[in-house]
Amino acid sequence: MLKNRVALVTGAASGIGREIAERFASEGARVTGFDRAGEVAIRGDVRVPEDVERAVDQVMAAEGRIDVLVCSAGVREIGDIYTMPTEEWDNVIAVNLCGTFYFCQAAARWMREGGGGAIVNISSVGGLIGLARRPAYTAAKHGVIGLTKSLARDLGPAGIRVNAICPGLIRTPLTEQYFVEDAFEEGLRSIVPQGRAGVAADVADAALYLASDQSAYVNGVSLTVDGGWLAEKSFAAGEAAASTFLAANETVDGP
Ligand SMILES: NC(=O)c1ccc[n+]([C@@H]2O[C@H](COP(=O)([O-])OP(=O)(O)OC[C@H]3O[C@@H](n4cnc5c(N)ncnc54)[C@H](O)[C@@H]3O)[C@@H](O)[C@H]2O)c1
Numbered sequence: 001m002l003k004n005r006v007a008l009v010t011g012a013a014s015g016i017g018r019e020i021a022e023r024f025a026s027e028g029a030r031v032t033g034f035d036r037a038g039e040v041a042i043r044g045d046v047r048v049p050e051d052v053e054r055a056v057d058q059v060m061a062a063e064g065r066i067d068v069l070v071c072s073a074g075v076r077e078i079g080d081i082y083t084m085p086t087e088e089w090d091n092v093i094a095v096n097l098c099g100t101f102y103f104c105q106a107a108a109r110w111m112r113e114g115g116g117g118a119i120v121n122i123s124s125v126g127g128l129i130g131l132a133r134r135p136a137y138t139a140a141k142h143g144v145i146g147l148t149k150s151l152a153r154d155l156g157p158a159g160i161r162v163n164a165i166c167p168g169l170i171r172t173p174l175t176e177q178y179f180v181e182d183a184f185e186e187g188l189r190s191i192v193p194q195g196r197a198g199v200a201a202d203v204a205d206a207a208l209y210l211a212s213d214q215s216a217y218v219n220g221v222s223l224t225v226d227g228g229w230l231a232e233k234s235f236a237a238g239e240a241a242a243s244t245f246l247a248a249n250e251t252v253d254g255p
Contacts, residue, residue, distance in 0.1 A: 001212040003028035007068035013038025015172030017072030019200035046099025056106040065114040069107040071100040076137035092136035097143040116159025152220030161219040168226025170198040194227030
């Protein structure tokens, strides 16, 4: 699906980014991984615009073009709003939101020269709802969706599509800590209609679709990959009210 396409993937040393890089390579793409750690082609920090420029320049020098960009580098905080250090807020916004912007900007300049491209930004269900105890992460991921929509409008005329993915709970090093207790997975089964946590391959499949010509007319969307979790959650939260509503409506044919 990506034969001979040139792809750059951030956060490629771990979890979802790594899975996407491997999947794209198995679909014929020439993939360059970027990360601040681990075994990747280019080491750098998404918070540093010079690192981002250097990475994009390096891919251009080696490959002559960039067809696909995936922004998967991310961190999140878990904490108390009353005591959260402002440095933590700054860092989570810088990695998830600013880093995504820097990469989109740098890659788009070359994609325009090359006649087009596809950008896939990894947001989160936290970009769609308010997650408790994660204010910076939630704000940053909402920001990624706003950025994606804005860029879809600005870059569309240059043949560049920009879409986001909103993963639900995906088992990766980022979320591994939740799985230490068996009760967590049991609880997950009851709130996720698919009955399981996601795996990185679930997100890689969606990224492959959005990066490929299969999604040629898809631009500016946020694709939720959460096993139906958000759909279930919104209903479960209002279940009492909903059942009252449904019962009330069953009597419409009555006297
Ligand atoms: N795992 C989930 O349940 C889940 C759910 C929704 C969204 N996401 C998002 O998916 C993306 C990938 O998450 P993951 O679960 O694979 O996490 P992960 O921790 O396994 O991988 C994240 C990668 O980003 C890299 N990274 C972090 N800060 C960086 C920086 N400043 N510069 C360069 N690289 C940096 C890390 O080194 C790491 O390799 C993130 O944006 C995350 O917010 C994950």
